[in-house]
Amino acid sequence: MLWFIIRTLIVGLLAGYAAAKLNHMDTSDWKKNLLLGVAGSFLGGFLGTLIGIKSINIIGSVLISITGACLVIWLARKIG
Numbered sequence: 001m002l003w004f005i006i007r008t009l010i011v012g013l014l015a016g017y018a019a020a021k022l023n024h025m026d027t028s029d030w031k032k033n034l035l036l037g038v039a040g041s042f043l044g045g046f047l048g049t050l051i052g053i054k055s056i057n058i059i060g061s062v063l064i065s066i067t068g069a070c071l072v073i074w075l076a077r078k079i080g
Contacts, residue, residue, distance in 0.1 A: 011058070012037030015065030022066070023073045036069050044068025 013030065016037025020027045027033060044064040048054065055061045 008038065008041065009034065011061050011065050012041050014062055015040050015069045018066045019069030019073060022070060036072060037065055040069025040072045041065040042068070043071055
């Protein structure tokens with residue numbers, strides 16, 4: 001259980017940073033990157049499950065999380 005939480009935070013931080021860089025956002029705020037990455041991880045995992053994509057390793061988790069975080073950024077820009 002503890003390993004899952006640590007892995008989620010690490011993947012979320014990496015994904016948030018990468019998604020912010022891809023979308024030309026400020027990457028100096030690690031808390032914002034972490035929140036963005038964790039939200040993207042959940043969204044990417046949910047959408048991946050719906051279309052039949054499942055990650056079995058850390059690299060796949062990061063890629064799905066980056067995709068989800070980019071979607072979160074896109075949605076946030078469209079809404080607000």
